Amino acid sequence: MSKQSFKVCFFFKRIFKLRLAEPPAEIKQLFDQFSENGTMSRRRLHVDAFFQYLYSDHNLPLPNKAHHNMDSPYANYFLYTGHYSYLTGNQLSSDNSSKPITEALRRGVKSN
Structure with a gap:
């Protein structure tokens, strides 16, 4: 982690640590599913893998479930x-x- 600092009101100096955000487990799982041996880069992303992702259930244009059941009176x-x-x-x-x-x-x- 690296430290960054900034001045507040030109007098006070604040120091904070930068933390790298970890992707959620679901994102890691999707990456592993659509990558080849855990690597994916511009050179390694093939058209077939890209289309596989585009047409998968993880990339639906609209959610397939109703947000609320609205069948009540x-x-x-x-x-x-x-x-x-x-x-x-x-x-x-x-x-x-x-x-x-x-x-x-x-x-x-x-x-x-």
Whole structure:
């Protein structure tokens, strides 16, 4: 570890140690899976290994699991609305109404 220092308010000197971040175990496992004998560099990353990673389950464009199960009835959800949820138009000159929230619920919007 190397030490670095910086000045605070031009008078005080602070010293801190640089720590190298260790990759998480999951990242190490993926690296071992897609590398050849534990090494991967620009010269060693082949097109086949790159495509294998791109099309693997570790690089999905969208998660394959639902973040929350949203199949419950509406009565089971807590509806959080902000100040602007009740506005019928712009925030400077419009009226307040519960109609925008009612319409959103009719369209199937759920909030947990």
